[in-house]
Amino acid sequence: MTMLAKPIEPAAPLPLSMVTSGQTVELVEIRSGHRLRRRLAELGLHVGTPMRVVQGTLRGPVILAVKDDCRLALGRGITQRIIVMPTASDKA
C-alpha cells in the first residue's frame, strides 16, 4: 500500500475508476451516450448522487454504495466515463 496524501486543497474531479476503496464521492458527470446515462439514472445514478466506493480496483471495475441504499457493480468500460468529486467522508 502506498501512502495516501491527505487532500488539503479542494479536491479535483476525477474518473470513478481512479477512486480508492472507502472514499465518498458525488457524481458530477457521465460521459456516455444517452442510453447508458438513462439506464444508470434508472438504477439510481444521476448527477449529484452521493456514493461510497466499497471496492475500487484502480483502473478497473468498481463496487459502489449508492446513497447508502444499494450496491452496484460497474465494469471498467463505464467507470472511466463517470466523473466524480471526492467529498469529505464523515467516517474514515
Added chain:
Amino acid sequence: MPTQSYRIVLAGNPNVGKSTLFNALTGASQHVGNWPGKTVEKKEGRIDIQGRECFVVDLPGTYSLTAYSIEEIISRDYLIDEKPNAVVAVVDASNLERNLYLVVQLLELEVPVILALNMTDIATKRGLNIDPAALSARLGGVPVIETTHGQLNRVEQLKDAINRLDSAPRPLRVDYGSTLETEIAALTQRIIASPDLAARYTPRWLAVQLLEDDDNLIERLRAEGGHDHLIDAAASAAARIEATTEEEAATLIADHRYQFIASIVRGTVIRGTSTSETFSDRVDQIVTHRTWGVPIFLLLMWIVFQFTANVSAPFVEFTEMLFEGPLTRWTVALLGVVGLSETWFESLLVDGVIAGVGGVLVFVPVLFALYLALALLEDSGYMARSAFVMDRFMTALGLHGKSFLPMMVGFGCTVPAIYATRTLDNETDRKITAFLTPFMSCGARLPVYVLFGTVFFGSNSGTLIFAMYVTGIVVALLTSLLLTKVIYRGRIVPPLVIELPPYRLPALRTVSRDIRRRVGSFVTNAGTVILAASVVLWFMLSVPASGSLSQFNDVELDNSVFSALSKGIAPVLSPAGFGTWEASGALVTGLIAKEVVIATMNQIYVGEDEEETLESSTFVDDLGEIVTGFGEALILTGQEIVNIVPRTLNLIPGLSLPDVQFLGGGEEEELASNSLEQALRSAFTPLAAVAFTVFILLYVPCMATVGAMRQEFGWRWALYQSGYMLLVAWLVAVIVYQGGQLLGWGVA
C-alpha cells in the same frame, strides 16, 4: 367493474421480494410456465377476493418502463397491452428512492397502482422509518400496504386494498419545467389526434417516453406502422430542448423525476443514524478484492467442478447399474411373458431404447450436483460478484464478465453449461458463450483420451490428456476472437452494470425449486431427442444394406445400413489418418454421446462373441441390489464431499493429502479389454490416434448438446454450431496428421 376475469399484476425491481409475496398471495394455485416464445419464466396464479375470481401474474423484475432486456420488454408490453385491473408495485423500503422511480412511471402510465411496501424490517435496521400514510398522501392517495414478511395479515390487507381499489386511476403529474412541458403538451395533442394511438397508449406517458428517446418503444411504434411523423416530431422536439437547455431531454426527464421523488421522500422517511458499512460490504472487501478476488473465484469454481464431477459419480454408477441390470432384466422377463422373447422388438427396447435413454439419464446426478452448486452460489449472492471479478479478463476477449461461469461448467458437462448461459442478460452474449462451451472438454470425452493414451503412449498418457484440454481452451479462445472481432465486429460489449444483492443464507425452497425445474426440463427435452436418435441408430444397425430384409436384426455388422453409411464417410476422414469405416462408425455413434464411442469400438473391433450373457436373478435379488447399490452410492457421495477438502488443499504446492476411503479400496474401472487394445494398435498409427482424439475433442459433443442449443436458441443456431464444430474438428485433425507426417512423426 367487469365481472369477467379480473387481472392483477405484481411489478417491481429485481430482488425486492416480489416472488415471495406472489407465493404468499397465490399459495398452491400457481402455475409456472414460459412467456410465449421466450425462455423467460411466467408465473401465474388464481385467487379469490370476496367471491370474485382474480387472475394474478408475476411480471419479470424491471427497473423502468424503458425496456432493455427481454424481461423488461415483457413487463412493459403486458402493462400496455393487457391493461391489468390492478398493478401491485412491490417496493424495497430500504432502497425507496430508486424503487419509486418505477412507481412514478407506473403512475404516469395511469394504471391503477397499489404500493406494496416490502422489506421494511431491513429499512428499520438501517435506521430508515417510513410513514405509509404520509407516503400514500404524497402519492395522491395511492394505497400503501406494508407487506414485509412476517407482517400480520399482509395478504388479507393486500387483497382488501385490491378489492377497494378505485377503478378510475389518479394520474400523477410530474412537473418537468416549462421548456419540456410545452413540448410534452404539443406531442400529447398529436397523440390524442390519432384515435388508434390514444386508445392503445396513455398520451402524456407516450409523449414523455418519446422525448426520452425510448428506442425499444420507438421500434414497437414503427412496427405498428404509420407513426413516423410522430416519431420525427418527438425527435425534433428533443433537439429543440437540447438547444435551449444545453441538456439532453432524457437527462432532464430523469432529473425531474428524481426531484419529484425527493420531494415525496422528504417528510415521509426519517433517516436515523445509519451504519454505512454493512456485513456484505466487509465480505466484499475480501471476496472482490483486486488481488484476492480472482484466486477466491477460481477456488470456488474448482470446488464446484469437484462437486459436479466427483460427488455425483457414485449415483451415476448407481443409475447405470439400474439400467443395465434390473431394468434390462425386467424388460426381458416381461417380454418373455408376452411371448416376444428374442424378437427384434426385444432388441429395439433393450439395445435401442433402454441403452440410449439410459445413457442420457445417467447424467441426471451430474446435473443435480451442478445445479445444486449453482443455485447455492446464485442464491447466496456470490454469482453477481463473480461477474465483477472476471470482468477485466473477459472484456479483453470481447466477452461479458458473466460468460466465464458457463465455460467452467463446460468442463463438467456441456449441456448444463449451455443452460447456464441464461444468467447472461444480453442475447448476443448468450449465443457467443453457448457457442464456445462445447470446446471445454467435458467429462464424457475423458475416457476416450485415457484409452488412446494408454494404448499408444503408455505412461505418457497424461501428456495427451493435458494436451487435449489445452487444445480445447485454445480453440475456444480463437473462436471467441473470431466471433467478437470479426462476425460481431464493432459490437459494443454491453457494459457491466449489475446490482449486488446483500449476501444471505440460501433459501432451501428457492434452491430446491431451481433444481427441480432445471433437471426436469433436461429429462423431458434431451430425453426426447435421445430416444429418437437411439431408435434410428438401432434400425440403422439392424437393417441390411444389401440382401433381403429377412436378415433384419440378424445382419452382419459390416453389411448394415450403418456400416454402409460409415463407409461413405470414411474417405472424408482419410486425410486425418483414420479413414476406416470402423473409426468413422465410432464417430457417428459418438454424435449421440461420447460415452458410446468406446462401446461402439468394442462392438465393431472385438465383435459380439464377448457379449455378456444375462445372468439370471430373481426379482428379490434385484431389489436387494438396488437397495444396497443406493446405500453404497449415498456413502460414497459423502466420501466425495469430504474428499473435496484434501483435494483442494493439495492445490497448495508441496502438500499431498490422501483421499478418504469409506468403503475400502475402490477397484480401477476397466476401460477396455485387451483384445480392443490390440485391435486399436493395428488399426491406428500413434499419429492417427492423436488426430482421432483431437477430432473427439472438437466435434459435436452429443445430441443432448444439440438439443439444448435448439431449445435455447433455435434450430438455426444449433446447426451453425454443429457445422462449425465438425469443420474445426476435421481441419485441426487433418493439420495434426498431415503436419505430423511432414515432420516424420508417428510413422514408426
